[in-house]
Amino acid sequence: MSGAHIRLAAGRLLNLVLDKRRTLDDAMAADDAFNALDGSDRAFARAIASSALRHLGWIDRGVSPFLSRPLSATGAEVRALIRAGAAQIWFMDVPPHAAVSETVEAARLWSPARSGGGFVNAALRRVSESESPARSLSPLALWPDWLASRLGSAYGRQTAEALALAQLEEPGLHLSPKADGARVAAATGGTLRPDGAIDITSGTVETLPGYAAGEWWVQDAAARIPARLLSPQPGERILDLCAAPGGKTLQLAAAGAEVTALDRSRPRLERLKENLARTGLHAEVIVGDGEAWKAPTPFPKILLDAPCSALGTLRRHPEGAWIKTEADVTRFPAVQARLLAAATDMLAPGGTLVYCVCTPVPAEGVEIVEAAIATGPLKRAPVLASEIPGFEPSLTPAGDVLTLPAAGRQHDAFYIARLTRPA
Ligand SMILES: C[S@@+](CC[C@H](N)C(=O)[O-])C[C@H]1O[C@@H](n2cnc3c(N)ncnc32)[C@H](O)[C@@H]1O
Missing domain, CATH: 1.10.940.10 (NusB-like)
Structure with a gap:
């Protein structure tokens, strides 16, 4: 041609x-x-x-x-x-x-x-x-005006500019190992990061050693944090309320937990099932609306990776800044608050819930969590720096995690909070 x-x-x-x-x-x-x-x-x-x-x-x-x-x-x-x-x-x-x-x-x-x-x-x-x-x-001129002004007023000009410049970098490839990270790093020629992900500098996914055998899956290093903060244990029942395509379900299942993976999107759940099959891991897969589904018995642990504007993944999906509108960003918080309320109802007394979104927009993250704490039974279970090796600068004063990318810190922007329902 x-x-x-x-x-x-x-x-x-x-x-x-x-x-x-x-x-x-x-x-x-x-x-x-x-x-x-x-x-x-x-x-x-x-x-x-x-x-x-x-x-x-x-x-x-x-x-x-x-x-x-x-x-x-x-x-x-x-x-x-x-x-x-x-x-x-x-x-x-x-x-x-x-x-x-x-x-x-x-x-x-x-x-x-x-x-x-x-x-x-x-x-x-x-x-x-x-x-x-x-x-x-200015770097902020990379974005539509509404996004520059939202993130500029949330984080200040300097941080917002660093976020905008981060989207110019081609994203790296991070792998999540099913078991032994050092072995996967050695086999793939990658580098084991302090957070347990493996950094790959060259090669295509399907040809890297261990792909067909399901020894790892592709997952951004920041996306690995929410499931790890639940400390999944063998045999423990865990609900993954918005699960597809399943990176976090795989992490929980690889730790031996008995995972219920629910999502309302059938096609995305097909991808989750393929991922389970390739890695030889198991989860109960349910097509359902997380706002309406009723758990047969309360869960001691729940992961809610809520639908969001995904503006923390602009390196991977640079079109996001242009195909999403301010109206979309304004629409998500109501959905997120309803899903968090539904998850709270399904959480056993004494249980732990991790809420996360892959966006730096505070109205979808910390503001949802603060409102839930103010009006419901949840309390924050602050994250400790020792729990997030490699991501210590992402710990907020309140004990949440906010992984803003910056020069030399290549990962998606996630907001993550850990909450408990007192017994
Ligand atoms: C951020 S993605 C989840 C990513 C997934 N946790 C992972 O690690 O691969 C959000 C998911 O929420 C699902 N979703 C949106 N609204 C939902 C609802 N009301 N009930 C259940 N799932 C919903 C979407 O289909 C989408 O798969």
């Missing part, structure tokens, strides 16, 4: 994500032009789309002085190609003349963009003569 076909595929992915609000993974699975490319061309198209999404705030602000009409007033396909072109020129090692000519050629191949080829050409020529906006724009 030609270079223009690669740019066409990248533009189509951006169009699906940014104008139809699909995730990048969904867009890649769905788009025929992308799937018609062979391996290295497909990887390049994906890299262009991914770079455009990581840098989108800078790109849109950076190109605007070069356009005779606003980006929002151009056709969606033309807009997608300008973004794909600017990403190549400003943020990838693509020679500018190739980026311009192949992207303009892609407009000719894409009928809804064809009449906009001249506009794409004029815009990208100006982009190729200019400096990257990374030099002049």
